[in-house]
Amino acid sequence: MKLHRRDIVKAGLGFGAGLTFAGRHSLKAQTVDVAPTRFDDGTVRSLAQNLASKSYHAPQKDLPDSLAHMTFDQFSSVQFNNEKTLWGQDHLAFDVQFFPRGYLYKQNVDVFEVINGSAHPVTCTPDTFSSRDASLNISTEAGFSGLRIRYALNQPGVMEECAVFLGASYFRAVAKGQTYGLSARGFAKDTGTPTGEEFPVFRAFWLEKPAAGSQSLVLHALMDSPSLTGAFRFTIRPGETTLFDVQSSFFPRADISAGGIAPLTGMYYFDANDRVHVNDWRPAAHDSEALQIWTGASQNIYRPLTNPTDLQLSSFSDAGPYGYGLMQRKRSFHDYEDLALHYEKRPSLWVEPVGNWGKGSVNLVEIPTPSEVNDNIVSFWRPQTPMKAGQTYNFTYRMYWGWDTPWPTHQARIHDTRAGAVTDHPDKVQFVLDFDGEPFHTVSDPAAYHLIAQTSAGSIEGITIMPNPEINGMRAFFQLDPGGAKLCELQVQLANAQGPVSETWLYRWTP
Numbered sequence: 001m002k003l004h005r006r007d008i009v010k011a012g013l014g015f016g017a018g019l020t021f022a023g024r025h026s027l028k029a030q031t032v033d034v035a036p037t038r039f040d041d042g043t044v045r046s047l048a049q050n051l052a053s054k055s056y057h058a059p060q061k062d063l064p065d066s067l068a069h070m071t072f073d074q075f076s077s078v079q080f081n082n083e084k085t086l087w088g089q090d091h092l093a094f095d096v097q098f099f100p101r102g103y104l105y106k107q108n109v110d111v112f113e114v115i116n117g118s119a120h121p122v123t124c125t126p127d128t129f130s131s132r133d134a135s136l137n138i139s140t141e142a143g144f145s146g147l148r149i150r151y152a153l154n155q156p157g158v159m160e161e162c163a164v165f166l167g168a169s170y171f172r173a174v175a176k177g178q179t180y181g182l183s184a185r186g187f188a189k190d191t192g193t194p195t196g197e198e199f200p201v202f203r204a205f206w207l208e209k210p211a212a213g214s215q216s217l218v219l220h221a222l223m224d225s226p227s228l229t230g231a232f233r234f235t236i237r238p239g240e241t242t243l244f245d246v247q248s249s250f251f252p253r254a255d256i257s258a259g260g261i262a263p264l265t266g267m268y269y270f271d272a273n274d275r276v277h278v279n280d281w282r283p284a285a286h287d288s289e290a291l292q293i294w295t296g297a298s299q300n301i302y303r304p305l306t307n308p309t310d311l312q313l314s315s316f317s318d319a320g321p322y323g324y325g326l327m328q329r330k331r332s333f334h335d336y337e338d339l340a341l342h343y344e345k346r347p348s349l350w351v352e353p354v355g356n357w358g359k360g361s362v363n364l365v366e367i368p369t370p371s372e373v374n375d376n377i378v379s380f381w382r383p384q385t386p387m388k389a390g391q392t393y394n395f396t397y398r399m400y401w402g403w404d405t406p407w408p409t410h411q412a413r414i415h416d417t418r419a420g421a422v423t424d425h426p427d428k429v430q431f432v433l434d435f436d437g438e439p440f441h442t443v444s445d446p447a448a449y450h451l452i453a454q455t456s457a458g459s460i461e462g463i464t465i466m467p468n469p470e471i472n473g474m475r476a477f478f479q480l481d482p483g484g485a486k487l488c489e490l491q492v493q494l495a496n497a498q499g500p501v502s503e504t505w506l507y508r509w510t511p
Contacts, residue, residue, distance in 0.1 A: 039112070039119040039206060041233065044220045045249050048231040049392070052251035056226045059203060061106035066137050068106060075103035077132045084128050085150075086113060092210055094217045095150050095159060098122075099166055100129045100142040108143040110204040114220075119206055147205060149217060151238045162238040168199040169223050169230075170265070173401040174347055175242045181266065181287040181346025182326055184399065186223045186230055187250065188260030188380045192313050192365040200225035202232075215239075228252040228259075228387070241402035242347075248395050256387040260363065260380030261395050262351045264326045268305040269372040272418040273507075276309070282337050285372045287346050288326035290414070291364050291379055292405065296320035300409065300503035304417045305377055306366055308510060314364040315382075324362045325350035325405065326379055329415070341372075347401045351381075354396040359384040412437040412494055412502035415471050422479055429480040429509065435494050436473035439501045444472075451476050452493045452500065457485035465494075480509060 061068075078100050082088065086096040101108060112119040124143050131138040146166030150159040153176050163173040169186030189198040206220040216237045223230035228250055235245040246262070266287035270278040286305065293301040296319045305326075306312070327348040330336070336343040360383040367376035387393055400406045415434040422428040443449075446465045453460045459481050468475040474494065482488055488509040494502035 036118040036120045039114050039117060043119070044206065044222050044233070045231040047222055048224075048229040048249065049251050051222075051224060052229040052253055056224070056253065059107045059201065059224075063101055063106055063142065064137065066135060067100075067102040067142055070103040070136065072103060074131070074133050074136055075105075078102065078136070078138060079130050079132075081128055081130060084125075086122060086207065087209065090209075092212060093151060093215055094210055096207060097148050097150065098124070098128070098144045099146045099148070100124075100138070101145045102136075102142060105145040105167070107145065107201065109145055109147075109202060111144055111147065112204070112206045114206050114208045122207075147207075149219075149236065153238050162242060163236060165202060165205065165219070165221070168201050169221075171234075173236070173238070173242045173244065175238070175402045176240050177345065178347050178401075178403075179342055179345045181328070181343070182349055182377075183265045183375070184349065185263050185265060186221070186232060186248070187225075187228070188263035188378060189225070189227055189256060190258045191260055191263070191363075191378050191380070192311060192367070193258055198225055198227055200228065200230065227254050227256055241400050241406065244399040244401070246395075246397050246399060248397075250387065250393045250395075252387045252389045252391065252393075254389050258382070259387050260378075260382055261357075262397055262399075263378060263380035264349055264351070265375050266326050266377045267369070267372055267375050268307055268366070268377050269369065270307055271304075272416065273304055274306045274419070276307075278307075283334070284330065284336050284343070285338070285341075286328075286343060288328050288348070288377060289330060290327050291324065291362070292327045292350075293318070293324045293362050294322040294405075294407075296322065298322070300411060301506055302414045302503045303364065303506045304414075306508065307376065308366050308368055310368065310510075312364075312366040312508065312510075314366075314508065315361045316364075317359075317361045319359045320356040321353060321362065321381070323350055323352040323405075324379065324381070325400075326377065327405070329404070329413075331403065348404060350400040350402075350405050352398045352400065352406070353381075354398060357381060357383070357395065409503070410438050412439045412473070414503065414505055415473060417505070417507070425479075427481065429482070431478055431480060431490075431507075433476045433492065433505060434468055434471060434473060435476065435502055436468075436471045437502075439494075439496075440473050443496070446474060448496050449474060449494055449501070450496075451478065452495050453478055454491050455480060456487075456489035458483040458488050460490075482509070482511075486511060 080097050088095045111122040148161045149163040151162045153160050153162045165171040170183050172183040200223045202221045203224045204222045208218040219234045221232040231249045233247040237243040269285040271284040291303040365378040369376040412435040415436040418432040422430045451463050462479040464477040490507040492505040493500040
C-alpha cells in the first residue's frame, strides 16, 4: 500500500464512485433535474444496510478520453468555477467546492444538499470546471470526485479550505495556522497483510445546509467495498483545534478478521532516531513522529515511528482505550528546515472513542519507503472479535486535528528521541531521550530521577541522567547491546523514589 504524496499535495486523492439508489437511476454527470428525496439521520444507514444485502458492483469509471487520459499537469490546470460554490452567496460560516474526475481519479461521487429534510442533488454542469488546456474539452460534464469544505479559519471573512474528502474513503483537515499532513479514512481492511489491502470508497455525500451563524457542518457519507458497506455522520467544527464527531455503522458482506476502525494514514521518512540509508540535508521529514496511546488502564504510551527495512506490524492490546493518535510534537521550523513543506505545521490527529469499544488492539503498520512521497504509516483500532457477515457494528468517536493531544498531563513527556553508533563498539546503539514537562517545574535535580529500562533481547547499560536546561527538562543516555538479536523491544520510563513520572517510551529496534 503506497500512496503517492506528491499527487496528494498537489491534487488530492480522487477515487469517487457512481451509485444506483433504490427507486431512482444513477446520477450521471449530465443529470440536471432530479426530484428531491426525503432525508433524515437514518437515511444513509438504511441505504448502507440495504446495499450490503446485495452483491457488490464496482462503480463506473466512464469518462471521455480527453479526461480519462489527462496528464498530471493537465489535471492541475482544471479550475473550479467559484460561482458554483455551494452556499457561496448565502453568507454562511461554510461553503463547499468540488473536485472533477479525470487523470487517476475516474470514479464519480454523488453529492446532495440537504435542506429542511429534503435531499437535492448537486449537479455538475458544463461551466462547473474550466481548464487553461483547450484540448481537454472540460466543458463535457465530468462529474465530481470529491469535495473541499471552506471556512474563515485564519482571517475573518476570508474563506479557506479546512477539510477535504477526496479519494477512496480518505479525508483530512487542518486547525488554525496549519497545513495539510496526515489523513484519516473510513475503514481499513487487510492493511499490511499478504492478501493485499482493500480500499472502500465513499460513493455519495449529503451536506446539511447549516443555519445562519452555525459554526458546525454536518456531512453524511455512504461507503462501499466488496467486503462491507458503511454509513457515516460527520459533525465538523473548525478552529484552534478542528473537531470531527464521527458516528459510523458497518455492514459486512463477508466475515472480516483484519478490519481497522478509525484508521489514520501518514508519512514518516526519517528523524534523529532513524536515518538509516537516508542521505538528506534536513534534520527530519515526517507528517507524524510517534504513535501515542492512552490505554484503558490509564497508561500513556509513546512509540516513536521508524522507516523500517522490512514491513513492520505492531499490535498494542487493550480494553476500552481512552484514545490514540499519530502525533507531531516537533513544532519549530529548525526541526525540519524545509521552506516548502513546513512539517512543523502538520496536524497531530487524536482519536477519542465515545463509549467503551471493548477488547481489541491499536495496530501500527510501518512500511519501508525510499522517499517522502509515499504514505507509509497506518494506525487503527482492531476489535478482538472478527466482524461477521450480516451483522451491524457501530463505532462513535471524536477526532482532534490540532497541535497536540486534547488533554493535559502531569507526567513528563518525550521531547526527543535520538539514536546513533557507540564509538569503538559498532555492535551497540546509543539512545538519547529528552524529557520535559511538569515534574521538572519543582524538582530539577537529576539525582532525584532514575530510569526504568528493559529490553526483550540483549541488554541495556550505561544509563546516565543529566539536566537539559535548553528545554527545562532531563536528558537520559543509555546503550543497547543487542547481543546478536535481530529485534529488540525497548521500554523506558523516567522515575523518582515514588515511582514513574513519565509516559512510557516504547521502541522497536532492528539492525
